[in-house]
Amino acid sequence: MAAAAGRRAGLGWRAMSTSDHAEASPAPAAPASFAVHVPDVPDAELEAEELDPAQIVSGEPVVTGRVLWESPDGRQVRGIWQITPGVVTDVEADExxxxxxxxxxxxxxxxxxxxxxxxxxCVLREGDRTTWTVHETLRKAYHISY
Structure with missing residues (x-):
């Protein structure tokens, strides 16, 4: 997890102030108050995420995302996640x-x-076994606790 967090550091997304979306500032390195206008984050700024082929029920879904903040111990993560149409299974974290x-x-x-x-x-409980049928490319802002 630490290596993944290091890979994510310093990437090009920009945090947006809730009062002035015209001015952007770099992503916060530590827990701080910030806002991101999630629909405006370009697809190109989302990173490919590996999807285990065993999770794919049908279609050819592609998963991308961007971690916006991760606690120092890695037990809390906030970010953006996107998946293209298809059917996948998952075992959820507390989200x-x-x-x-x-x-x-x-x-x-x-x-x-x-x-x-x-x-x-939406709230998902840790350990929930889910099947996602994605009808239209879905983008979400999330908070996960491990």
């Missing part, structure tokens, strides 16, 4: 996310079915 673009159906094994789209806030 809160807000969908900013796209649509998906998330089936939680032994639980309900979540229909998510722009503006949806």
């Amino acid at each position: 809160l996310f807000v969908v900013v673009a796209g649509r998906a159906t998330i089936e939680v094994e032994g639980g309900g079915t979540l229909e998510v789209g722009p503006g949806s806030a």
Whole structure:
């Protein structure tokens, strides 16, 4: 995890002030208050993330993302995550996310079915086994606790 955090340091995304989106500043290196207008982060600034082929049920989904902040101990991560259409499975961490673009159906094994789209806030529990059917490329802002 530390090596991954080091790779992410110093990359080109820019934090946006909530009061003035015209002025941008570099990403904070330490926990600090900041805002990012998630829909405006270009796809080119998202990094490819490996998707285990065993997780792919159908289609050819591609996952990208950007870590915006990670706690020094690696137990909390905040960032942007995106997936193209397809069907994938996952075992979740403790996560809160807000969908900013796209649509998906998330089936939680032994639980309900979540229909998510722009503006949806979702909480997933650590250990939830999920199947994601991504209808439109989905982008979310997230906070994960390990």
